[in-house]
Amino acid sequence: MAADRDQIRTLVQQPVEALQLELKTWIDPRAADGIAKIVKAIFAIRNRNGGFLLIGFDNASLLPDPYAFDEPVETVFHVDVIQGLVSRYTSPSFEISVTYQDRDGQFHPVISIPEGVTVPAVIRRDLAGNGGKKLLTEGDVYFRTFNTNGTASSARIMPADYADLLDVCFENREADIGRFLRRHLGGVGSAATLATALGLESKSTQLRNRAFAVIGIGKSASDDAMQAAATEEERKRVKDALTMHVAMVLDPIKPDALPTQDFLNRIASSNPNFTGWPVWLDSRGFTDKKSRPYVVDRVWQACLVDLDGGWSQHMEFSRYDPQGEFYLQRVMQDDLTEKVPPGTALDVILMIYRVAEVLAVGTSMGRALGWDIESEAGFAFRWTGLSGRTLRPWVNAFRSFGTSGNQSRSASTDAFVQVPIDTPFSALAPYVASAVAPLFATFDGYIPSAELVENSVRKLIERKMD
Known part of the structure; x- marks a missing residue:
């Protein structure tokens, strides 16, 4: 997904959570719990047919959080780091991109997840955290969906969401005859x-x-x-x-x-x-x-x-x-x-x-x-x-x-x-x-x-x- 610079700038200046846009606070892509959160979010957005993951924002206030790491943001969230997580934990793999956009003197990573999914992204291997707690489980599917108060969230797919997921895949395959006729x-x-x-x-x-x-x-x-x-x-x-x-x-x-x-x-x-x-x-x-x-x-x-x-x-x-x-x-x-x-x-x-x-x-x-x-x-x-x-x-x-x-x-x-x-x-x-x-x-x-x-x-x- 190659978003233009104006779109990226607007997403960072005026962030609003949506089915195809998720906000995350500063999470460490080098730590197991951070890896799990990033992978779940990226996979959920991918299965919703693409979108964006913005890092460094409080999803309640929609305001930037203070930067949490000693190394530069371009190093911690380098595209090779994030792409490596996608490649390691997804089946089938897909390519993402990372843009860095300034807000109030602080750069924020904007991870762009491509559209065009025809086969759902599935967790391909387990990931364990401290004490052996399982953070990712092989075979799990994540999806952007509405929770009980009507806001968007990334979660393990529920039975009610499968129709939407299948619609996304079928739409990209253009396999539905009625839609083909339209x-x-x-x-x-x-x-x-x-x-x-x-x-x-x-x-x-x-x-x-x-x-x-x-x-x-x-x-x-x-x-x-x-x-x-x-x-x-x-x-x-x-x-x-x-x-x-x-x-x-x-x-x-x-x-x-x-x-x-x-x-x-x-x-x-x-x-x-x-x-x-x-x-x-x-x-x-x-x-x-x-x-x-x-x-x-x-x-x-x-x-x-x-x-x-x-x-x-x-x-x-x-x-x-x-x-x-x-x-x-x-x-x-x-x-x-x-x-x-x-x-x-x-x-x-x-x-x-x-x-x-x-x-x-x-x-x-x-x-x-x-x-x-x-x-x-x-x-x-x-x-x-x-x-x-x-x-x-x-x-x-x-x-x-x-x-x-x-x-x-x-x-x-x-x-x-x-x-x-x-x-x-x-x-x-x-x-x-x-x-x-x-x-x-x-x-x-x-x-x-x-x-x-x-x-x-x-x-x-x-x-x-x-």
């Missing part, structure tokens, strides 16, 4: 025809209407929150900025659901964290208390404003309704960067990444919140601030797709796509293509190739974005 039919004309033949059109219409209603409600709530959270100058700066409005609605509605901490824990823990600043992120650990989520009318809300010119600028608003309705409003990076003048550009591949992330995170949340695997998620998109903007690969000028200069004369556009929540990440490309098509068509009729979308989605889920 990969080739999802979000395209033939899928719509199939839905009509099966009598699902009315459900699709209901989801669409609900989703766009949520965009209206969310936009109104965002306006109120931004009035209080942002200065007049900040609001003026983004008045005509490129903004993505997203609503996700889950079927069926859960009318009695409450905005509990357990609900928020499951949202946070299920986020795959594909990017350094993921959609529907958990801001409970943010230093700025104004950025933390709060409850209004039985719905969690969070308003994040940071336009001070630091290493990362953001302006967004989120709503999390436990009944099954979610909203996100985000000012896009195209207008928060110094690489291009505001109001002038839209990077095609960057937008594909963001839309794919919305679908991946949304369906992952739906599964974690207990919606049945046969449930559907309806995603409504609205993009504003398009007029006068041109397609331009400003993130990486070398990844040209032959359309630089295509201009939009539309102020905004909408899209809707319906996704089964058990759709594997690797099968999301057709849905992403369907979602972005109306947006890109406003730019002189441009439609990205299926290959471009497929490759971009793959890079996102493999965390190999360029």
Whole structure:
């Protein structure tokens, strides 16, 4: 897993435990008990289809712990040391990487565990500690799962977790026929025809209407929150900025659901964290208390404003309704960067990444919140601030797709796509293509190739974005 530097930096600056992100205090990879903890964590994340292990953090406070060793962190947690533990205790073996990221003058190891597991990682030999106590047992399987209070933890796999583990393996093998069909039919004309033949059109219409209603409600709530959270100058700066409005609605509605901490824990823990600043992120650990989520009318809300010119600028608003309705409003990076003048550009591949992330995170949340695997998620998109903007690969000028200069004369556009929540990440490309098509068509009729979308989605889920 080759995470980019911005993602690693964000993970260390704003760590939040999730199914694919675990925090550990300073543990000694040279001592038996430290080896056992590291191996269990890495194996559990591997079996959850990859992620990250951050060392040197208290998982309760999410704050850094004082460094515990005499030797430099790069020596104690050298990649050869950690890779040696993986190779010695796992079957089959896999390759990890280690990055060292500074926070407050102290470097922290970030161990990246690759995705793509098709056979579960299993402990291949015993490890005994002081007094002969067995710390690792040959044949054990570890897995990242939710415990009783809804937070993520690494533990010996329980019977209830085997379905998830098998899903991960099957998804990577693309051996499930139903998912294979969705990969080739999802979000395209033939899928719509199939839905009509099966009598699902009315459900699709209901989801669409609900989703766009949520965009209206969310936009109104965002306006109120931004009035209080942002200065007049900040609001003026983004008045005509490129903004993505997203609503996700889950079927069926859960009318009695409450905005509990357990609900928020499951949202946070299920986020795959594909990017350094993921959609529907958990801001409970943010230093700025104004950025933390709060409850209004039985719905969690969070308003994040940071336009001070630091290493990362953001302006967004989120709503999390436990009944099954979610909203996100985000000012896009195209207008928060110094690489291009505001109001002038839209990077095609960057937008594909963001839309794919919305679908991946949304369906992952739906599964974690207990919606049945046969449930559907309806995603409504609205993009504003398009007029006068041109397609331009400003993130990486070398990844040209032959359309630089295509201009939009539309102020905004909408899209809707319906996704089964058990759709594997690797099968999301057709849905992403369907979602972005109306947006890109406003730019002189441009439609990205299926290959471009497929490759971009793959890079996102493999965390190999360029």
